[in-house]
Amino acid sequence: MPSNIICKGTKNLKTFDTKSCVVTNGTTQSGSMIVAFNLQQLTEVCHRNSTKYNSSLCDFDVIASEIFKEGETWVDRTLVKDVMDRLASLHGWTTKITQAHLQCNRFGTNDTTRQFASGSLKSGCPFRITLTPWNRSKTKKVILTTGKQKWIYTDDWSAPVIIQRANCTHGLARIHISEPTRPY
Numbered sequence: 001m002p003s004n005i006i007c008k009g010t011k012n013l014k015t016f017d018t019k020s021c022v023v024t025n026g027t028t029q030s031g032s033m034i035v036a037f038n039l040q041q042l043t044e045v046c047h048r049n050s051t052k053y054n055s056s057l058c059d060f061d062v063i064a065s066e067i068f069k070e071g072e073t074w075v076d077r078t079l080v081k082d083v084m085d086r087l088a089s090l091h092g093w094t095t096k097i098t099q100a101h102l103q104c105n106r107f108g109t110n111d112t113t114r115q116f117a118s119g120s121l122k123s124g125c126p127f128r129i130t131l132t133p134w135n136r137s138k139t140k141k142v143i144l145t146t147g148k149q150k151w152i153y154t155d156d157w158s159a160p161v162i163i164q165r166a167n168c169t170h171g172l173a174r175i176h177i178s179e180p181t182r183p184y
């Protein structure tokens with residue numbers, strides 16, 4: 001296992017707590033989840049201009065896969081995005097958020113998965129985290145053509161989210177990963 005700040009940091013950068021939330025079927029679900037993340041420490045150790053910079057702890061692909069683990073729950077999508085944005089600015093790439101996906105802005109070609117089916121990733125980047133929210137809110141909507149009522153479900157992105165899939169490795173890094181910008 002390569003050393004990195006997540007494993008070898010002075011303390012774990014993730015803070016876990018047990019929280020509960022009303023979910024889609026109306027019941028209350030509770031579980032352990034990441035409720036906070038120490039962005040300051042990550043930045044101190046992995047920003048090149050920092051006095052505490054330690055390159056041996058900053059293999060960004062390793063850090064990303066330690067941070068974004070399949071099966072782990074985060075308190076909401078915003079926290080996942082904040083951490084990914086900071087990681088991206090330290091590493092030198094750009095994030096893109098589309099509903100359930102938080103990904104590298106060089107993901108795929110037309111934001112589809114067609115190229116996976118063809119077995120080629122040459123034109124895109126595979127870095128993508130797929131989230132599922134604990135809760136989907138439902139509202140009743142009248143269908144204009146029939147006059148009937150129908151439940152419409154919407155993903156609740158303020159609810160806790162579970163990381164369903166995580167690919168934390170960039171493709172063609174030399175092309176799309178540039179000098180990091182200052183994240184402060």
Ligand SMILES: [Zn+2]
Pocket residue numbers: 093104105106107125126127170171176
């Ligand atoms: Zn990428």
